[in-house]
Amino acid sequence: MAGGWAKDGAVQDQIDASIDDAVQQARSRIPAGESLTRCEECDAPIPEGRRLAIRGVRLCIKCQEERDKEETTHSPINRRGSKDSQLR
Incomplete structure (x- = not known):
């Protein structure tokens, strides 16, 4: 259940979008030729x-x-699960 103005499932949608972006980025780095x-x-x-x-x-x-x-040391993606980590 989403709170505030967010629709139900908004958090999962955001997680899915983050994963899709990471997969797309990884695929773009695969060498070719x-x-x-x-x-x-x-x-x-x-x-x-x-x-x-x-x-x-x-x-x-x-x-x-x-x-x-x-x-791996300069990853801009927040991998921590707590809300506190987003406030730092």
Whole structure:
């Protein structure tokens, strides 16, 4: 039951929209096309197994790990469930 001026199910609609946005963002980051043989950031060779496993790979493992680490630490999405976290 929603309170105030919100319709019933508004909270669930917001949750669903957040999930849809996150899925769309993740899909947009999936590489496509031909894989590179050398990393586009550090010019290190990309192992053949990685190129075969991931279509369109552009980074070596080390550079990809660094990029993944940066993305997870700067996430703008509030993952905490309490209302208090939204007030901070």
